[in-house]
Amino acid sequence: MSAHASQLSRRGFLSGSLLFVAGAAVGCSTDPTGGGSSGARTTLNVWFHAYGEAGTQQAATRYAEAFTKAHPDIAVKVTWVPGDYTGKLNATLLTDGAPDVFEIGDFSAAMARRGQIAPLDDLYGTAAPDFNPGDLAYVTVDGKPHGVKMVDDVVMLYYRKSVLAKAGINPPATFDELVAAAKALTTRNGKGLFVGNDGIGDTPLLAVLSNGGDLVTDGRVGYASPQAVEAVTGLKRLHDDQSLQLGFTTDWWDPSALVQDVVPIQWCGLWAMPAIRTALGDDFGVLPWPAFKPGGRPVVRVGGWTSCVNAKSRHVDAAKRFVQWLWVEQTDLQKDFAESYGFHIPPRTSVAAAADKLAQGPAKETLALAAQYGRNNPNLWDSTVSTPFNAAAAKIVSGQGDPARLLAEAAAQAQTSVDRQHSG
Template sequence: MDRPFTRRGLLKGSVLFVAGAAVSACSTADPLARTSSAPAAGAPKITLTHWYHEYGEDGTQRAAMKYAADFTKANPDIAVKVSWIPGDYATKWTAAVLTADGPDVYEVNDVSPNMVKAGQVTPLDEVLGAEKADFNATVLEPYTWGGRLYAVPMIIDPMLVFYRKSLFQQAGVAVPTSFGEFAAAAKALTQGKRKGLFAGNDGIGPLNTMVPWSNGNLLIDDREIIYDDAKVVEALTGLKGLYDGKTTLQGYSTDWWDPGALITGAAAMQWVGLWAVPGMTAELGDDVDAFALPAFGPGGRAVVNMGGWVQVVNGKSRNLEAAKKYVRWLWVDNTAAQTDWSLAYGFHIPPRNSAAAQAAKLGSGPAKTVMDAVAAHGVKQPALWTPEVRQPYVDAATAIVKKGADPEKTLAAAARRSQEILDKVPAL
């Protein structure tokens, strides 16, 4: 699961870099339009198109343009057209890569077997090369099909529980080590208008998945749906108890991905991501820290959810080798750019382990706590747990937690629907 980004307009449209110079830009241009002008004499022989979704952090678009310009300076035969795609990015890239006129390089959260079968991605093992060992193996795994790797990570976004240390101290609460202690902490921290926990405006948020994970069930095992299981019943029953205890904040002005509820004191704990650390520490100083969602009970495990974005190359690109060269230059070789992209505008983990280890901003305070939690407890969403496959589960979890539906019967019926959907996904 990956956070929605706040949409703030930066420079809209596309910019084409030729020999390192921006030669065209228009704030009113169609952001999906490809360049149609033929190269002038002496111009690069190849033009790559590179799509980004519209990041919310100020400076990200300018940074993307700078990276493209720097690449062309180093590779004068290859120009790069950067396109910043506003609105529903997933719908737009999905439509664009149905034909050979789609972007050469684009970013996604997930790579499915359908994308591989359709040629919308191409293997990138040679792009990572020997440096593959320097990337987080947990992050790489969901992008590997048939023994081939189809994506290069751009940023890692861990999500876990952040809390106000002063409020814990006032309530006599210690960092919980089990779900029972977590629920008890939420109750003790609920005082007056303040709630103990904010995990989403529906009172559940990502915990519908995270709590079963913490009880040892990832809901899907390769091509088998496994959430029709006593461990998931137990986890959702525990989550229902937390919800029924009226200790979870609901209907806040922003959702779980924004740290506002923790900052204002509307909640004492909040499920949110590493990206929120700068804003929280700017407002709260050293009064904020974090912990992994604790193990539900015996046989469970603490959980940090590893989200993020990855770069893929369109298998239908007319310039496959040039596109691969660009991706390797930017997302494998250029650790300075990777660190800049992760930490100069937003706050994320650079995907190369060596770059993350050398990032001073990640070496102290809550960021260091998160880094340690990631190393010990990081879990990545299984690749086939797609929106379509998981929707019956999400509906079932909501019915169980919020409406008191029978957990065994509800999960069994939902699991059959999820399995039917999963069975239609091609095998590789």
């Protein structure tokens, strides 16, 4: 369930909509736009991207059915959107067919400032202190939350215990050790490390953060700092050693490369842990992305999905009620969503504490890593800010151009976008 944009192509379901009125499924279509019902006074169109974890689509429809039983005057149309969810959502938000409620990954402050998503400060009530403070701050723009976090997705390094032990390699605790391990574990039959089919993935931002740098802080783009230049340049070592798996059949969000013995170390998410355990038993461990050098700090990526209300919906109040009911009030459903379809951390502290499946083994270790080293992308980290950075990093690791100049140019381009966001 990671929020990374490149993952969205993994969702291999057919598009479709299922309409619930007073708890009953009364119709479906393959048109991922709004619909109507003959009964309820209000029909909400609720968009989900096509999650890859088995059972998630059925859970979403079950939740909608439960809501309509409790609110018979509001029909809910669940729309399952495969493929480029973000692109389809952005396009549809410009039309009359835009959904009333939708989820977004990598929450965007720009959407709030453009008036695309409604402030939801009236939804939290007495439950607000129970939400992870970082999650609440993440969705807050100009003093008001504009979404409710649905799940926290943690992304870290998985490694095969037996393979590393046979090679006499300790789980890498520094970037130098990671480079050395990836090189030593690369053989004629496979590579040592998988971070994404492009060999880039999240590594540029991980490198910056693990070297004490910042991406965007207080409205200033920071990824052209000396720490950033040094760390991103350091990634070139993995490429020069040819120790990165490239062009696998699935991307980093899917654990197949690890469980099929293609690589012994892979960057992947907590959501994949049940599938990894099924395939490997106890023969795996988890690690943060290591500190770039002494004085740096290990990093795990914390992403996830946020439920938002279309500010231009004709049914804002009903849409808010749905979001409040499901993602604030229904703690049993939040627990179900977090631990029954892959593993995810519930944003509510009390729900996370009750998630029994996350309280043991590597899942428990992952929660500890997230608490100690977890970093969200800034809510200004939209495509206008991240794309120049990733493009510069791709050139740097392939030896094209001066790293300091490339990152400075990218940061200047991104700063223009950030300034525009703040100026409205």
